[in-house]
Amino acid sequence: MESIVKTDSRGRKTVLNACTEPCAIEKGMRLIGGKWTGSIIYHLKDSPVRFNDLGRMLGGASKKMIDQRLKELEARGMVVRKVINDRPVAVTYELTEFGRSALKILEDLRVWSEANSI
Amino acid sequence: MESIVKTDSRGRKTVLNACTEPCAIEKGMRLIGGKWTGSIIYHLKDSPVRFNDLGRMLGGASKKMIDQRLKELEARGMVVRKVINDRPVAVTYELTEFGRSALKILEDLRVWSEANSI
DNA sequence: AGATGTAGGTTACTAAAAGTAAACTAATTG
DNA sequence: CAATTAGTTTACTTTTAGTAACCTACATCT
Structure with missing residues (x-):
């Protein structure tokens, strides 16, 4: 470097x-760093979250964006998609160990960002 | 949050x-997180760097991108542009204190990224 | 002198990504 | 039955990113 x-x-x-x-x-x-990617990972930090709940939490991201980002994260092994119910389809997304390993950086970023209240 | x-x-x-x-x-x-933004900040960490040297260091980023990113960083007060010579025009870019405050996050990101050798 | 190289950009144009809005299947509630 | 929720998908528009060529000015090589 x-x-x-x-x-x-x-x-x-x-x-x-x-x-x-x-x-x-x-x-x-x-x-x-993709648009919304960090926010999505960060919002999954405590527990699995359902698709539309994620949308509500993120305020401002379109369904298409969230869907796209979740698929990318799944492909990279950072997030797992789990169907928790069939009759009315219900799905949750949760972090894998790898996904979880990014949380420290995101937490630091959040602190830095808030400190510089931009 | x-x-x-x-x-x-x-x-x-x-x-x-x-x-x-x-x-x-x-x-x-x-x-x-913008494309190349983190890399630019990171490459300015040790000393001021000249425009074209930055381009050479970044391998893969076009002049237009670097120019655009530097202007954004300057506008946000993270980088300063300094004309160090007139006869043959010479310019350097260096980090401000604010710009420097982002380095820790970038360093952690680098370590994480290398550890997961993606 | 004339060609080539360096520095620090700008311009014009194309390709890729983001964003918006609506539609769709299937089930649930009132 | 109409409205709502969940989880997408599709079609389309607007922003960004990226490429390549060009420009001014100075310096060096032949």
Whole structure:
């Protein structure tokens, strides 16, 4: 991660240790940083939540967005979808251990964000 | 942040403490989470960096993106643009105290991201 | 002198993602 | 029976992201 810009004798520049394509920060952001992704993970922190309840909690995110994000999170193994009832279809989403491992970062982000009351 | 879904006697649901529009996590993500934003902040952590050097370090981000992100970061007071030379125009970008305050989160994100080598 | 390279951008245009609104199946309540 | 809830899906519009070429000014190489 220590990128070093090297200048040769003729003023030409090259970088040693450049971020190999998307670097760790960028990769991490792509797991956690998508629009609404962090909020969804954070709202699942205490217990499994049902689809529409999540929508109500998130205020501002469309059903399509939530659906899309949940599917991405499921594909990455951060969230599990569980059908808890058939007759009237009822589904909950909950965090996996991996999903849970992101909570610390999100909690820090929340504290930082609130401290800078933007 | 403790959203509670309340169900009334007739099964109607409402949420207490819903995320008031974009909640803290979401707001924080909008400061730090945009594409390349986190990476840019992180690469400015040690010293001021020049525009094109940043481009070389980030590998994969276009000049337009970097320019756009730097302008946003400047507008939010997270980064300062400094003209260090006129004859051949030379510019550096460096973090403000506020910008610097985001580094801990980014560092944690990097560690998490690398640990889960995605 | 003329071609090439560097720095710091801007412009025009295309592709991909986000957002909105409505529709759909199936069951439940009044 | 009409209205409501749950969990999506579809069609369509608006924003963003990304690409590539271009521009001004200075410096160096041949």
